[in-house]
Amino acid sequence: xxxxxxxxxxxxxxxxxxxxxxxxxxxxxxxxxxxxxxxxxxxxxxxxxxxxxxxxxxxxxxxxxxxxxxxxxxxxxxxxxxxxxxxxxxxxxxxxxxxxxxxxxxxxxxxxxxxxxxxxxxxxxxxxxxxxxxxxxxxxxxxxxxxxxxxxxxxxxxxxxxxxxxxxxxxxxxxxxxxxxxxxxxxxxxxxxxxxxxxxxxxxxxxxxxxxxxxxxxxxxxxxxxxxxxxxxxxxxxxxxxxxxxxxxxxxxxxxxxxxxxxxxxxxxxxxxxxxxxxxxxxxxxxxxxxxxxxxxxxxxxxxxxxxxxxxxxxxxxxxxxxxxxxxxxxxxxxxxxxxxxxxxxxxxxxxxxxxxxxxxxxxxxxxxxxxxxxxxxxxxxxxxxxxxxxxxxxxxxx
Ligand SMILES: Nc1ncnc2c1ncn2[C@@H]1O[C@H](COP(=O)(O)OP(=O)(O)OP(=O)(O)O)[C@@H](O)[C@H]1O
Ligand SMILES: [Mg+2]
Numbered sequence: 001x002x003x004x005x006x007x008x009x010x011x012x013x014x015x016x017x018x019x020x021x022x023x024x025x026x027x028x029x030x031x032x033x034x035x036x037x038x039x040x041x042x043x044x045x046x047x048x049x050x051x052x053x054x055x056x057x058x059x060x061x062x063x064x065x066x067x068x069x070x071x072x073x074x075x076x077x078x079x080x081x082x083x084x085x086x087x088x089x090x091x092x093x094x095x096x097x098x099x100x101x102x103x104x105x106x107x108x109x110x111x112x113x114x115x116x117x118x119x120x121x122x123x124x125x126x127x128x129x130x131x132x133x134x135x136x137x138x139x140x141x142x143x144x145x146x147x148x149x150x151x152x153x154x155x156x157x158x159x160x161x162x163x164x165x166x167x168x169x170x171x172x173x174x175x176x177x178x179x180x181x182x183x184x185x186x187x188x189x190x191x192x193x194x195x196x197x198x199x200x201x202x203x204x205x206x207x208x209x210x211x212x213x214x215x216x217x218x219x220x221x222x223x224x225x226x227x228x229x230x231x232x233x234x235x236x237x238x239x240x241x242x243x244x245x246x247x248x249x250x251x252x253x254x255x256x257x258x259x260x261x262x263x264x265x266x267x268x269x270x271x272x273x274x275x276x277x278x279x280x281x282x283x284x285x286x287x288x289x290x291x292x293x294x295x296x297x298x299x300x301x302x303x304x305x306x307x308x309x310x311x312x313x314x315x316x317x318x319x320x321x322x323x324x325x326x327x328x329x330x331x332x333x334x335x336x337x338x339x340x341x342x343x344x345x346x347x348x349x350x351x352x353x354x355x356x357x358x359x360x361x362x363x364x365x366x367x368x369x370x371x372x373x374x375x376x377x378x379x380x381x382x383x384x385x386x387x388x389x390x391x392x393x394x395x396x397x398x399x
Pocket of ligand 1: 138140141142144145146147148170254306307331332333337338339341356
């Protein structure tokens with residue numbers, strides 16, 4: 001059931017028609033709060049255009065922490081960027097014009113889709129028994145996604161103690177194969193024919209083995225092949241891979257492609273890369289807003305600062321202030337990283353004692369090492385951060 005907050009009876013009827021679902025209409029925010037308290041299971045509230053903005057955003061803010069699965073769609077006659085930003089930060093999922101009734105219907109369907117994914121059919125949080133899916137993402141290119149993803153996969157495998165698959169979802173320009181010196185015979189393109197009937201045996205035939213515990217599902221050899229891969233292939237692949245491996249690590253392109261969004265939907269953790277430059281931070285802030293808007297729980301996102309010791313006039317504290325989230329881990333800068341990529345051997349294997357390898361192993365094991373950045377405050381905050389981030393990648397806390 002959807003709750004609609006609208007005092008005008010005629011307008012309420014129009015919106016009710018557009019919403020199509022069973023709708024309870026209330027004329028005020030306190031009325032909606034009462035309805036939510038009584039019913040308990042509602043997944044969507046539509047806030048009418050005449051409800052005062054400040055009160056609507058406060059309502060969204062209050063419920064965002066208490067009931068993250070509850071979607072709030074806001075109707076506004078005028079939408080500007082500042083208001084949109086404010087609304088998204090408060091936890092509103094979408095802002096729609098009251099004139100745009102088809103748009104309202106679509107926004108509500110999208111919000112309900114997200115909410116239903118967050119709760120199981122029985123209202124329980126969805127559980128899965130397979131491995132953990134970890135997406136490494138940055139909306140700006142060159143932040144180090146492939147470097148971190150490949151090294152993280154090797155570190156998680158711990159020389160065969162665990163099984164890890166790295167999926168190269170940079171479908172046009174994937175370079176996991178180069179970074180790991182692999183000659184692919186089969187790639188994700190070969191999964192297309194299996195779509196709809198994928199099973200473990202079929203998917204196993206697409207994998208390229210790398211090192212003990214590490215297998216790779218590589219990106220297409222030609223950029224043009226990316227368009228042949230339906231989004232459904234990614235979802236089905238990830239569900240199958242998760243049943244085969246302890247961890248699936250996804251390397252991604254620097255864009256919110258449909259394939260990336262499908263992977264986000266199946267992921268348990270998101271490693272979001274930041275670097276010490278303003279465009280990367282701006283894009284990361286937008287990414288965080290988007291994850292928030294899509295309702296991915298904040299505990300599942302972890303900001304990792306790559307090249308954290310670069311002397312470029314920005315400190316770690318500046319980054320945390322800009323992003324308004326703590327940095328979960330820092331990976332220092334080193335020329336050995338490029339050398340290892342050129343050599344095709346992940347640094348974690350080639351130089352296990354290197355500070356970059358230690359930092360990435362720290363992420364894999366959940367031991368977030370306090371790096372030698374010299375940034376004031378980081379060392380002091382280290383213990384608290386260590387506790388907060390201790391087990392963000394651990395599987396059932398048992399790794
Ligand atoms: N910690 C680091 N120290 C030094 N160099 C690094 C570090 N991390 C990444 N690099 C270098 O930065 C470049 C970009 O890294 P990488 O390819 O991993 O980024 P990416 O985010 O995958 O890029 P793209 O968006 O193009 O896929 C590479 O040359 C890599 O060697
Ligand atoms: Mg890359």
